Amino acid sequence: MAKAAQTKKSRPRTKRRSKTPTLRARVRTWLLRGALGVAAAVLALVCVFAVIRPPTTPYILAEGLRHGEVKREWVSFGEIAPVMVRSAVAAEDANYCLHWGFDMNAIRDALEEGANRGASTISQQTVKNVFLWQGRSWPRKALESLLTPVVELVWSKRRILEVYLNVAEFDQGVFGVEAAARHYFGVAAKDLSATQAARLAAILPDPKGRSAKAPSDFVRRRAAQIVDGAATIRADGRAACFER
Numbered sequence: 259m260a261k262a263a264q265t266k267k268s269r270p271r272t273k274r275r276s277k278t279p280t281l282r283a284r285v286r287t288w289l290l291r292g293a294l295g296v297a298a299a300v301l302a303l304v305c306v307f308a309v310i311r312p313p314t315t316p317y318i319l320a321e322g323l324r325h326g327e328v329k330r331e332w333v334s335f336g337e338i339a340p341v342m343v344r345s346a347v348a349a350e351d352a353n354y355c356l357h358w359g360f361d362m363n364a365i366r367d368a369l370e371e372g373a374n375r376g377a378s379t380i381s382q383q384t385v386k387n388v389f390l391w392q393g394r395s396w397p398r399k400a401l402e403s404l405l406t407p408v409v410e411l412v413w414s415k416r417r418i419l420e421v422y423l424n425v426a427e428f429d430q431g432v433f434g435v436e437a438a439a440r441h442y443f444g445v446a447a448k449d450l451s452a453t454q455a456a457r458l459a460a461i462l463p464d465p466k467g468r469s470a471k472a473p474s475d476f477v478r479r480r481a482a483q484i485v486d487g488a489a490t491i492r493a494d495g496r497a498a499c500f501e502r
Contacts (some may be wrong), residue, residue: 268372284493296374298391301408305389307421308413316424319390325430329437335420335500338435338447343419343456344497348487349459349480355415355499359406381497384407384422415499423447427465442470455480456488 279287311332322328335343338431347354353361378386385405390398409418414499428438435458436447442455450458454470460480461468468477491497 274302282441296325300341300405303389304405304408304412308417312388312421312425315388316390316426317387317427321431321433325470328431328433329439329441330424331431331436332424332434333447335416338420338423339450339455340501341452341502342435342450342458343454344421344492345455345459345484346419346423346462347380347497347500348491349456349484350383350462352487352491352496353378354419355496359410360403379406380422381410381418384425385409387425388421406455419500426462428461430466432465438470451482452485452488456484459484 292379317328319326352365352375357379358415359379382402385402386392386398389405390401413421416472421467424434424436426435427433428435429441432441435450437449438458439450439454440444442458443450445454457477460473461470462476468474470477473481492501
């Protein structure tokens with residue numbers, strides 16, 4: 259009996275695991291909560307901007323701080339000349355009405371032809387301009403790829419184009435098609451001619467290096483191609499998703 263009691267008494271006690279989370283676990287939890295919070299905030303902004311105009315963008319804000327001010331005036335979709343909308347689509351994303359945010363054929367062609375060819379759709383560019391930052395980096399491209407289908411799901415095709423044409427840069431400190439039309443041609447966006455619209459669309463890929471008012475030979479040739487392209491997508495139905 260005494261032996262049994264002695265054996266029981268000498269049995270080593272097992273240490274109970276502390277229920278207090280380690281520093282690594284706490285940091286992981288904070289990071290996860292932070293990521294979920296940011297994702298929820300961005301999703302809320304996507305929903306809000308589906309009906310309310312974005313007050314600014316990260317890039318417009320940065321350029322405003324750098325230059326002191328920017329030229330920008332928001333106009334609704336109906337206040338933009340239809341030929342301007344078609345010209346932008348023809349120049350930047352001719353299959354805009356046929357994809358859900360990513361043009362797989364353009365991506366395939368870009369991979370085959372190398373890094374000099376771009377494959378970003380208007381939807382992707384809108385996401386980048388409104389929610390993200392400029393420049394090329396894998397983190398930004400990853401976020402852009404995640405957000406683009408969400409924007410395509412929540413916004414209409416017309417809304418994406420409306421926002422895109424109101425936040426796109428057309429010259430140093432000049433943002434949006436209304437400010438660009440007045441800056442270059444002294445007219446409102448709704449009064450742009452086919453040639454003027456094509457020239458504005460031609461400078462979109464390089465707004466600081468190209469001019470719509472004093473176009474280079476390249477810009478003139480590119481604008482002529484865009485005039486034809488805008489007419490083509492109207493005739494073959496590739497403008498149907500934004501024209502009524």
